[in-house]
Amino acid sequence: MFQKARAALISALVLAPLVVAVPAASAATAAPSDPQATEATGRVLDWLSHLPGRAGNRVVSGLFGGYSGSAFSLAQTEDLKTRTGQYPGLIACDYGSNGSSTIDSSCNADLKNWSAKGGLVSVSAHVPNPAQPGIQGLYTHLDNFQQLTDPTTTVGAAWQRTLDQIATGLADLNSAGVPVLFRPFHEMNTSGTGAFWWSGQDRATYISVWQYTYRYLTQTKGLHNLLWVYSPLCGAGDRAAYYPGDAYTDVVGLDCYPTDPAAAQGYGELTALHKPFAFAEIGPPNDPTTHVPAPAGYDYGRWADAIRTRFPATTYFLAWNDKWSPTVQLGASALMNDRWTVNLGGINPAARTDPAGPPRPPAPGTALEGFENGLDGWGGWHTLNGPWAVNEWASQQSYSLKADVDLTQPEIYLNKVARQDLSAYSTLSVDARTAPWGNRAAGTTAKLYLRTGADKTWYDSGSTVVGPDGAVLTMSLAGVADLTDVEEIGVRFAPAPGASGQSSVYVDNLTATTPASTLGDFETGLDGWGGWQIKNGPWPVTEWAAQGTHSLKADVQLESGEAFLLRHYATPVDLSGNLTLTATARTAPWGNQAAGTRAKLYVKAGANCDWYDSGTYPVDANGTQLYFNLARVPDLTKVCELGVDFVPAAGANGQSSVYLDAVSMR
Structure with a gap:
C-alpha cells in the first residue's frame, strides 16, 4: 500500500465418471518463465502452483521483515512465534533503504538463514527515483519513464546503476542457492498523491520497462534464482492491464488492505x-488522516476465512510489519493456526502430489462424512490396524479416518458398505492422504469409487497420486446407474511396485454437490433475457456455444462503452440458498478490441435493487468462465436483476x- 510504505519509510526509514480401468492421472509440472532457472527455483514454483489442489495445508504464511539496513529485523517474526506458536513460512525484505535513496541488501544474511531453515524468501524494492532520489522522489511521478530502457540517457544511466546494485544483492542469494520471489514495480495501477514514481505510467511503456529489467537481471546478469511476482493494488482498477506477459512473470498477486x-x-x-x-501484501487499512491503521482493531483471522471461501487459489500471503503487523493487531493465532496455513517446517518443494491446472472455484456441497464424531x-x-477417527491430520475441522497399512499389499480400502441414495447429487469428492513414513517407491495412487445396484457395478474417479500433502479425489456422478441404490462407497489405495514397510492412509471430507439451476442455456429461446446499450439483438444463435448448441448473442458498438446482457424480474424473485453464480462469456474476434474487453457477473438485489458483482474478468473469442461467490449479496430473497456487464477497453x-x-446458480 503506497500510503503505508510512505508512513513506514518516513518513520522507520504472501469427470464424467470413468468405469473400472482408468490410467493414472499425471501431475503436470509448472515451468518458470526463465528457461535457465535453477532446479531449486523451479521446484519452488512447481510446489506453489500445486498448493491449491492439496487437501488441508495449502497456503503459505508470510511476514514482511522490513527495509534492508537498520529497519530490517526478525524481531516481529519472533514475536509472532511467541504469540501463535508458529513461524511464518515466508520472510520478505525490501532492498529500498534510507527513504529509498539507496539500495541495500544487508538483509541477505537473514534471508539465507531463513532459506536454510526450509523457509521461502521474497525481495521487493522501493527503488529510488532515477530523476529524484530520496523519500520525496519515491512519490514523484517520473515523466521520462520510457528512458529507463535507454542507458545513454541520464535517467537510463541512473536506472542502470540501481539495477546493478539490486543485481549484486540477488547474485549473493543466487550463489547461496536461495530461490527468490522477486517483486519489482508493485502497485503500478495507482496514480495521484502517494503513488510511486513508476505507478500510473503508460501501460505499454510499463510492460517494456518490466521486460527490459527482466532481461537485464536474468540474461545479462545471469540471475536464474528469480521467480517474478506481478502485484497490483487490489483497491484500484486496471489490475491486469499492466501484466508483462507469461514469458516474464511467474506469480501474480494482489496488495490488499481492505476493511473486510x-x-x-x-x-x-x-x-x-x-x-x-x-496476496503479496495484506494488512489493515490506513486511517486517511494519520496514514497508519488504528491500533489493535483489525482481525487477521478474517483473512483465513476469506481465503477458504472466496480466494481458494491463493498460494501464499504476506502480512506487513510494524503497525500493520498481526503481532499488534487481532486474530494472529487464528490465521497462523488455520487448517489451510503452511508455516515454517511445512514447506517441502520436493513433495508435490496433485495434478496441476488453472485455479478452480470451490463447489458448494453437502458434507456426507467428516469423522468428527467417529467412524461414520x-x-x-x-x-x-484400524480404521480409527484421529486428529493427527484433517483436511477439514479436526478429525479424519486413518488405517495402518502394509505397502506390499496391492490394494487397500477404506469404505462404507451401506445402502445410500445419492440421486440428488451431481459430483462427489473426498480428501485422501498417505503418511510420510514407509518406502512408498514411485508413490501410492488412490481413487474414489462407488458400487451401485443389485450387481454392485463399479464406478470410479480414476487414479490420482497421493502423498503426505494429501489430494482431492473428484468424481462426476453423471452416467452412474442406480444412484438411488448405492451399495458401497470408498477409497481404494494402490501402493506402487517396490513399495515396502508399514505406513498409514487417511480420508476426510466426503462431500457431494447438487446439480446447478440453469438460468439461461438458450437452447429453446431467450430464456427471459434481454440487453441494454447494445446495437442489435439479443438472439439465440448456433455460431458458438459453451455447452449444448446455442448461446445468447448481441451486436455492440465498442466505442459506446458498456453493454449488458441481462435478465430482469418485474417482481423480485427468491434465489436464496444458492452460493455461486457462473456463466461463460465471449466476444467476437472482429472489431478493434484495443487492450481487450472485460466482463463481470452482477446481481441487483434487496429492497433498493442494489448492485453487487464478481469483479472483472478478461474475455475474448475463446470464451471465459465467470464466477461470482454470492456470499457477499446480503438479500438473495429479493433479486430484481442479474446479468453480465461487458466493458470494452479504452x-x-x-x-x-x-x-x-x-448461466447457472448452485
Whole structure:
C-alpha cells in the first residue's frame, strides 16, 4: 500500500465418471518463465502452483521483515512465534533503504538463514527515483519513464546503476542457492498523491520497462534464482492491464488492505492469467488522516476465512510489519493456526502430489462424512490396524479416518458398505492422504469409487497420486446407474511396485454437490433475457456455444462503452440458498478490441435493487468462465436483476458482438 510504505519509510526509514480401468492421472509440472532457472527455483514454483489442489495445508504464511539496513529485523517474526506458536513460512525484505535513496541488501544474511531453515524468501524494492532520489522522489511521478530502457540517457544511466546494485544483492542469494520471489514495480495501477514514481505510467511503456529489467537481471546478469511476482493494488482498477506477459512473470498477486478481507477485489482478474496466485501484501487499512491503521482493531483471522471461501487459489500471503503487523493487531493465532496455513517446517518443494491446472472455484456441497464424531459407519479391507477417527491430520475441522497399512499389499480400502441414495447429487469428492513414513517407491495412487445396484457395478474417479500433502479425489456422478441404490462407497489405495514397510492412509471430507439451476442455456429461446446499450439483438444463435448448441448473442458498438446482457424480474424473485453464480462469456474476434474487453457477473438485489458483482474478468473469442461467490449479496430473497456487464477497453472501436451461455446458480 503506497500510503503505508510512505508512513513506514518516513518513520522507520504472501469427470464424467470413468468405469473400472482408468490410467493414472499425471501431475503436470509448472515451468518458470526463465528457461535457465535453477532446479531449486523451479521446484519452488512447481510446489506453489500445486498448493491449491492439496487437501488441508495449502497456503503459505508470510511476514514482511522490513527495509534492508537498520529497519530490517526478525524481531516481529519472533514475536509472532511467541504469540501463535508458529513461524511464518515466508520472510520478505525490501532492498529500498534510507527513504529509498539507496539500495541495500544487508538483509541477505537473514534471508539465507531463513532459506536454510526450509523457509521461502521474497525481495521487493522501493527503488529510488532515477530523476529524484530520496523519500520525496519515491512519490514523484517520473515523466521520462520510457528512458529507463535507454542507458545513454541520464535517467537510463541512473536506472542502470540501481539495477546493478539490486543485481549484486540477488547474485549473493543466487550463489547461496536461495530461490527468490522477486517483486519489482508493485502497485503500478495507482496514480495521484502517494503513488510511486513508476505507478500510473503508460501501460505499454510499463510492460517494456518490466521486460527490459527482466532481461537485464536474468540474461545479462545471469540471475536464474528469480521467480517474478506481478502485484497490483487490489483497491484500484486496471489490475491486469499492466501484466508483462507469461514469458516474464511467474506469480501474480494482489496488495490488499481492505476493511473486510472477503471484499478484496481483483481475484478473478488475476487468476484468469493462469499463474500461481498470492496476496503479496495484506494488512489493515490506513486511517486517511494519520496514514497508519488504528491500533489493535483489525482481525487477521478474517483473512483465513476469506481465503477458504472466496480466494481458494491463493498460494501464499504476506502480512506487513510494524503497525500493520498481526503481532499488534487481532486474530494472529487464528490465521497462523488455520487448517489451510503452511508455516515454517511445512514447506517441502520436493513433495508435490496433485495434478496441476488453472485455479478452480470451490463447489458448494453437502458434507456426507467428516469423522468428527467417529467412524461414520466406515471400515477397511487389507489394513493392518484400524480404521480409527484421529486428529493427527484433517483436511477439514479436526478429525479424519486413518488405517495402518502394509505397502506390499496391492490394494487397500477404506469404505462404507451401506445402502445410500445419492440421486440428488451431481459430483462427489473426498480428501485422501498417505503418511510420510514407509518406502512408498514411485508413490501410492488412490481413487474414489462407488458400487451401485443389485450387481454392485463399479464406478470410479480414476487414479490420482497421493502423498503426505494429501489430494482431492473428484468424481462426476453423471452416467452412474442406480444412484438411488448405492451399495458401497470408498477409497481404494494402490501402493506402487517396490513399495515396502508399514505406513498409514487417511480420508476426510466426503462431500457431494447438487446439480446447478440453469438460468439461461438458450437452447429453446431467450430464456427471459434481454440487453441494454447494445446495437442489435439479443438472439439465440448456433455460431458458438459453451455447452449444448446455442448461446445468447448481441451486436455492440465498442466505442459506446458498456453493454449488458441481462435478465430482469418485474417482481423480485427468491434465489436464496444458492452460493455461486457462473456463466461463460465471449466476444467476437472482429472489431478493434484495443487492450481487450472485460466482463463481470452482477446481481441487483434487496429492497433498493442494489448492485453487487464478481469483479472483472478478461474475455475474448475463446470464451471465459465467470464466477461470482454470492456470499457477499446480503438479500438473495429479493433479486430484481442479474446479468453480465461487458466493458470494452479504452480506444476500442468498431462493431463487434458479445455472447453469453451456461448461466447457472448452485
